[in-house]
Amino acid sequence: MAHEVTVMSRGGCHLCEVAEADVARICGELDVVWKTEDVDTDPEWRAEYGDRVPVILVDGAEHGYWRVEEDRLRRALA
Numbered sequence: 001m002a003h004e005v006t007v008m009s010r011g012g013c014h015l016c017e018v019a020e021a022d023v024a025r026i027c028g029e030l031d032v033v034w035k036t037e038d039v040d041t042d043p044e045w046r047a048e049y050g051d052r053v054p055v056i057l058v059d060g061a062e063h064g065y066w067r068v069e070e071d072r073l074r075r076a077l078a
Contacts, residue, residue, distance in 0.1 A: 003077050005034040005063075008045060008055040015066060019054035022068040032077050 007023050009016035020036055027034040039045040039053055049055040052065040058076050 003032050003059055005032060005073075005077070006057040006060070007034070007036045008039050008049045008057065009036050009053050010038055010040050010050075013053055016054040019056065019068050022070065023056065023073075026068070026070060026073055026077075030074070030077050 005023055005027055007016065007020050009020065016036075023034050026032075037045065039049045039055075049065075055065040056063045056068060056073065058073070063073065063076060
């Protein structure tokens with residue numbers, strides 16, 4: 001099954017930059033498609049995720065927030 005990871009982030013967020021780098025590395029190693037979305041571009045995203053960015057979604061479902069738990073993300077993508 002092909003997975004997709006989304007990092008819900010915002011500009012100027014240091015934790016978001018760290019999470020994006022971690023996700024890029026992990027997804028690159030596992031050949032998994034990933035993308036970022038700016039929570040501030042959509043009022044619903046801002047309301048849902050804005051106080052917890054970065055939020056990591058796997059296949060559209062919330063997987064975690066603030067920091068990437070590498071072992072847990074790898075298991076979810078296996």
